[in-house]
Amino acid sequence: MANHVAKSCKPKHVDLRINTFMQKWNPKMRGLPQELKGMINVARKYSLRIEGLAFSRDIMRALPMWDHIYAPARAISRLLYPSRIVTCLRCNHHAKLVGDFERLAEVLKNGTHRASANCGCAGCKRLRDDDACENPHLCCTRARDLIVCLPDKWNPMLRHPEDYERDGMKALEQQIIDEDEIPFDRCITTYGDASQVFRIFTSSTLVFNGIAPMELCESGPTLEVATDGSCTNNGDADARAGAGVFIAVDSELNRSVRIPEGIEQSNQTGEMIATLTAA
Known part of the structure; x- marks a missing residue:
């Protein structure tokens, strides 16, 4: 070729x-x-x-x-x-x-x-x-x-998420008190060989080629957030999905979202939208 x-x-x-x-x-x-x-x-x-x-x-x-x-x-x-x-x-x-x-x-x-x-x-x-x-x-x-x-x-000579994200996950795991809790995996680095870099179904928009800042903040207030998504008639043509974010009773930050038509109506969609809304 x-x-x-x-x-x-x-x-x-x-x-x-x-x-x-x-x-x-x-x-x-x-x-x-x-x-x-x-x-x-x-x-x-x-x-x-x-x-x-x-x-x-x-x-x-x-x-x-x-x-x-x-x-x-x-x-x-x-x-x-x-x-x-x-x-x-x-x-x-x-x-x-x-x-x-x-x-x-x-x-x-x-x-x-x-x-x-x-x-x-x-x-x-x-x-x-x-x-x-x-x-x-x-x-x-x-x-x-x-x-x-x-x-x-x-640029391999710069600092990248690979340098700290695993240590950050270990720090989160050490903070867990309830054995049923699972820390959110914040690792975004793709490992392996060069064959792992390819993606399909990509958009025509420009690729972001900056470094994604994923380091955890060492200080400042923390906020416990609960998110969930649900769907009635999941898998059927008349399925309707929603997403929710809960902070505390009567909190102004609580959210409930109906997934708009045109977006796939499913439990998974609701859960992803809930996470994005909370972020």
């Missing part, structure tokens, strides 16, 4: 076209094997794309850097414009994935690193010996600049 593209396709080098669904390049449909045509047509029909609230660093690192699906095209094109540095990144360092560029960028964090072509830090020495790199500092700097260009949600 990577060979079956228009002459103007970017990236120019075939080995950098890793996955059409993770990058911006598109294959020419004409002449493709029927199996590949069918796969692409199904993906388009069901609006397949990369989407999610948060991803683990393993997933971020597994995505292609060249022609990254969510990287700003102009900034990336400028940094990857053909040059000796870019050629060295591709041919000597064999940097293709975000993780490859991150490993190069990490060299700059070495306390003994110097901004010099002759830097003698351990990282630069390794890159000279193993990758035959003439100027590791320049290559590592370019790698860092490329990482910084990525949207925050896809």
